[in-house]
Amino acid sequence: MSLENYPLVRDWLHVKNGRLHLRTGKVDLGQRISTALMCIAAQELALPFDTIDIDPVRTDDSPDEGITSGSNSIEQSGAAQRLACATARQWAMTAAADALGVEVEALSLEDGQISHRGTNDRCDLLDLLVALPADLPVDAQAPAWVLNGPIPDAMPRGLRDMVEGRYVYVHDLERPGMLHARIVCPPKTDAKLAKLDPTVVTRLEEKGVHVIRDGAFLAIAGPQEWQVVRAASSLAAACVWDLGPELATGDIFQAMADRDAQRFSVVDGKPDPDAPLPPTLDAPAYTETFERPYTLHGALGPSAALATFSGGQLEILTHSQGIYFLRDSIADSLGMAPKDVVLEHVPGSGCYGHNAADDAAFEAALVAVALPETPILLKYTRSDEHGREPVGTAMAVRLEARLSAEGHIDAVWMEARGDTHRGRPRAGANRAGPARLAANAARDCDVPRFVPEPNMNRHAGLHRNLDPIYTFADKRMVKALVPDLPLRPSALRCLGAPANVLAIESMMDEQAVAADDDPIAFRIRHLSDPRDIAVLEKLRDVLALAGPCDGPDASGRGIAYAQYKNAMTRVGVAVDLSVTEVGAVALHHVHLVADAGRIVDADGLLAQLEGGVLQGASWALHERVTWGPQGRESLDWESYPVLRFDNVPTFDIHLIDAGHAPSVGAGEASPSPTVAAIANGIFAASGLRLRRMPFDADAVMQAALQA
Amino acid sequence: MLSLRVNGEEVQISTDPDTPLAYVLRDILKLKGTKIGCGLEQCGACTVLADGEAVQSCATPVAVFEGRDITTIEGLAASAEGRRVQQAFTKARAAQCGYCTAGLVVKVTALAQAGVPADRDRLKDALTGHLCRCGSHPRVLQAAEDVLERKA
Ligand code: FES
Ligand code: FES
Numbered sequence: 001m002s003l004e005n006y007p008l009v010r011d012w013l014h015v016k017n018g019r020l021h022l023r024t025g026k027v028d029l030g031q032r033i034s035t036a037l038m039c040i041a042a043q044e045l046a047l048p049f050d051t052i053d054i055d056p057v058r059t060d061d062s063p064d065e066g067i068t069s070g071s072n073s074i075e076q077s078g079a080a081q082r083l084a085c086a087t088a089r090q091w092a093m094t095a096a097a098d099a100l101g102v103e104v105e106a107l108s109l110e111d112g113q114i115s116h117r118g119t120n121d122r123c124d125l126l127d128l129l130v131a132l133p134a135d136l137p138v139d140a141q142a143p144a145w146v147l148n149g150p151i152p153d154a155m156p157r158g159l160r161d162m163v164e165g166r167y168v169y170v171h172d173l174e175r176p177g178m179l180h181a182r183i184v185c186p187p188k189t190d191a192k193l194a195k196l197d198p199t200v201v202t203r204l205e206e207k208g209v210h211v212i213r214d215g216a217f218l219a220i221a222g223p224q225e226w227q228v229v230r231a232a233s234s235l236a237a238a239c240v241w242d243l244g245p246e247l248a249t250g251d252i253f254q255a256m257a258d259r260d261a262q263r264f265s266v267v268d269g270k271p272d273p274d275a276p277l278p279p280t281l282d283a284p285a286y287t288e289t290f291e292r293p294y295t296l297h298g299a300l301g302p303s304a305a306l307a308t309f310s311g312g313q314l315e316i317l318t319h320s321q322g323i324y325f326l327r328d329s330i331a332d333s334l335g336m337a338p339k340d341v342v343l344e345h346v347p348g349s350g351c352y353g354h355n356a357a358d359d360a361a362f363e364a365a366l367v368a369v370a371l372p373e374t375p376i377l378l379k380y381t382r383s384d385e386h387g388r389e390p391v392g393t394a395m396a397v398r399l400e401a402r403l404s405a406e407g408h409i410d411a412v413w414m415e416a417r418g419d420t421h422r423g424r425p426r427a428g429a430n431r432a433g434p435a436r437l438a439a440n441a442a443r444d445c446d447v448p449r450f451v452p453e454p455n456m457n458r459h460a461g462l463h464r465n466l467d468p469i470y471t472f473a474d475k476r477m478v479k480a481l482v483p484d485l486p487l488r489p490s491a492l493r494c495l496g497a498p499a500n501v502l503a504i505e506s507m508m509d510e511q512a513v514a515a516d517d518d519p520i521a522f523r524i525r526h527l528s529d530p531r532d533i534a535v536l537e538k539l540r541d542v543l544a545l546a547g548p549c550d551g552p553d554a555s556g557r558g559i560a561y562a563q564y565k566n567a568m569t570r571v572g573v574a575v576d577l578s579v580t581e582v583g584a585v586a587l588h589h590v591h592l593v594a595d596a597g598r599i600v601d602a603d604g605l606l607a608q609l610e611g612g613v614l615q616g617a618s619w620a621l622h623e624r625v626t627w628g629p630q631g632r633e634s635l636d637w638e639s640y641p642v643l644r645f646d647n648v649p650t651f652d653i654h655l656i657d658a659g660h661a662p663s664v665g666a667g668e669a670s671p672s673p674t675v676a677a678i679a680n681g682i683f684a685a686s687g688l689r690l691r692r693m694p695f696d697a698d699a700v701m702q703a704a705l706q707a
Numbered sequence: 708m709l710s711l712r713v714n715g716e717e718v719q720i721s722t723d724p725d726t727p728l729a730y731v732l733r734d735i736l737k738l739k740g741t742k743i744g745c746g747l748e749q750c751g752a753c754t755v756l757a758d759g760e761a762v763q764s765c766a767t768p769v770a771v772f773e774g775r776d777i778t779t780i781e782g783l784a785a786s787a788e789g790r791r792v793q794q795a796f797t798k799a800r801a802a803q804c805g806y807c808t809a810g811l812v813v814k815v816t817a818l819a820q821a822g823v824p825a826d827r828d829r830l831k832d833a834l835t836g837h838l839c840r841c842g843s844h845p846r847v848l849q850a851a852e853d854v855l856e857r858k859a
Contacts, residue, residue, distance in 0.1 A: 156800055159805075164793055166781075167805055171739075298840055607846070610842055610845050611842025613842065636745065645835045648831060
């Protein structure tokens, strides 16, 4: 899609002041996409790494590549960039051949220099590229050059600055005359402001801070950050909220099971509205339900944005993953033309999905519009972020399986149930963009309530990785969308995959145990794709070399396998862990084998796999959002525990370099199999089978009591 | 007026003495390398050195730091230990988004200065007040071990 809309080489790169500038619509969230793009350009153009820059991603300048999510960047932007660079190289080689009066075949390209072999005639590649014709189209057949050169060992962009404290995040920006801003976060997004003590407002204004109000949306702005933080708490204390209907409490999974759902048959990974719903299995040998609660993105740095409204134009610097959709949603909310709203992506804290970045950007804009000509740097507090960000969707996955006489799984029926994963502000019917910005629920405006539409794309939302990768003869799958559950859900890294993979891989483990079979051999027997099998065979070799799981008493090794979206990176993982007497799970070693196609940035790939394992481990062992009738109760890192350093395992990761196979995204490949491997490891260590996340000490002790 | 010693320099600042140190560093002294992740002393992002000890700066009032020697991430390279830690983090590529990194670099420098042995379990416990949500932990541990083993 990237190349269809942006067919020219100039759309993707240009030379300025002797440096190559790459243009992309994909933003860097700490997942190192910019480093990967620089690697691609360095390879294709044989350029030294330090001659390449990435242009800022701006809605009024960059190629619109939609949202940076779903591990699509390397496939989409990476492929476009590779072809654009390869086309530029071909053009430059021809231009050099003309200039030197020789055949292209007599030229070689190295270190940014094109030289006539056997002579000292040479041209500088970047000098030539200055004259690149503006209308040169990207040649979709341009041959890759990369195989001729070694893969550069790229230093991640910005790393040194991060380590030295010089890397600039949106939180750190400064502008002349800039004011700091905070919101007053209501206990519930849709709360109305019943009363606000006017004397408090007057007192604050006398101290030189601005109080901005639009309906129940309240914010404070002032020159000194700490003063603003304090003023926001005084203002919060002066508010009396009308909380409206109470949030439903009690067992969310029971609520989901009891409610009517929009149900679709999922055929080959894709919901089919015309296909009849598949019947459940007759007398299944196995029937279990797996549950995952609401989770937070929980970025380490709370969301922030810098907005300025000047001369009728709004400029917003944001760490949103989807600046184009956000621009349209903000313009629509404010009744402005999209061209008068410009968003630029700037670094924020790592985000893992649709967190509060978009809301904070809009809220900074609301303050900026109220205080024109003044740059506004708005930041959430920790409790704003925990209490207001969209949560990862709670899900329940029911799985039935039937075995053949030979102990082979020959049929499964599965249903993935839960609310939508599509909470991103994005234009659609009923002003769906504005309806998904938190502040519009509070403002004096008539934005209709958001009603989610089922996501019918392949491996999207609830049904991501619902379709088992295994060769079961009879697969029956249902997606069941239950909207209007208590909390506002949206996209969180991996979407439905962790719950679905937990179900499938727990079932595989239980069947392997029941058959007294080796868990890897059992899985291989149910696979046919040679690359799937190769990953598991490699994992078997790795584990043979590592020896049996060694640890204290009650130790065990759990195995799991998944290919993200059944189409992207393949991951086989083994987690060695132990279960302590008080039910805590201690992680010891992680052995992991991955096949991500051709490797672009090996170290970046390893970092994504490691980070994914640890995020999966944090979900598996700790993460759950709690709430009461009046709003969320997980408001800090104590009421929302996460994985910490004391439980970080050692890693042993092996990459399979799949030579000519295309590079596929890896950012979301390892969390889901890790969750399942931990569940299977807990069983191996303790004999307890846990099916509701998180597997924290309480859950383990309760399972032990019931065993 | 409050006097502080930050990164080897005496500074006089006029501010509400209740202002937490991190806000003084970032907003008044414009030393923005120190990050604020929670403001609740729960995540370690705001860690600085006070007389060589790693402390969280997001909640404790600046007045408490009068007369103490404060070193932020920006001033770390003045010491050989600090430089070695920064090099080790770079070599191990111990950052993804990097928001937790400054606090961790400061903390590991304090451990190195205190001569803590390179024992993985003790190191894990020592870093447990620091959160990283991107999963850079294994590389941070690697970098810390390199420094503590004097390899970096
Ligand atoms: S910001 Fe100080 S500990 Fe989190
Ligand atoms: S690298 Fe992102 S929080 Fe640690």
